[in-house]
Amino acid sequence: MYCKNCGKEIDNNAYVCPYCGFKTVETKPETNSMAIAGLVCAFFIPLLGLIFGCIGLQKSKELGGEGRGMSIAAIVISVVWMVLAVLIIIITVIMTAAAMSAMTAPAAILAL
Numbered sequence: 001m002y003c004k005n006c007g008k009e010i011d012n013n014a015y016v017c018p019y020c021g022f023k024t025v026e027t028k029p030e031t032n033s034m035a036i037a038g039l040v041c042a043f044f045i046p047l048l049g050l051i052f053g054c055i056g057l058q059k060s061k062e063l064g065g066e067g068r069g070m071s072i073a074a075i076v077i078s079v080v081w082m083v084l085a086v087l088i089i090i091i092t093v094i095m096t097a098a099a100m101s102a103m104t105a106p107a108a109i110l111a112l
């Protein structure tokens with residue numbers, strides 16, 4: 001593409017013209033990659049999703065709100081997943097303990 005200010009040919013991906021420093025009109029607002037990473041990680045690795053979500057939220061302030069909703073979603077999903085994971089672990093432990101005691105002490109269960 002060509003610079004709209006000085007007319008020199010510049011790289012298609014250039015954010016600013018290297019000759020005159022003019023900002024290219026085609027430049028999109030910077031995407032909040034941390035918010036995206038947080039949202040993706042939230043489903044698979046909630047702890048990472050939470051960390052990236054917090055960084056993304058911080059970064060969204062610098063980017064004028066870009067990725068704010070995604071960061072919050074990443075944090076919420078991460079927290080929900082972690083709470084669910086803790087609940088599943090607790091339930092599994094209780095079930096295992098109950099199964100173990102049922103196997104090791106059937107007389108005690110029968111006595112009840």
Ligand SMILES: [Zn+2]
Pocket residue numbers: 003004005006007008017018019020021022
């Ligand atoms: Zn230029």
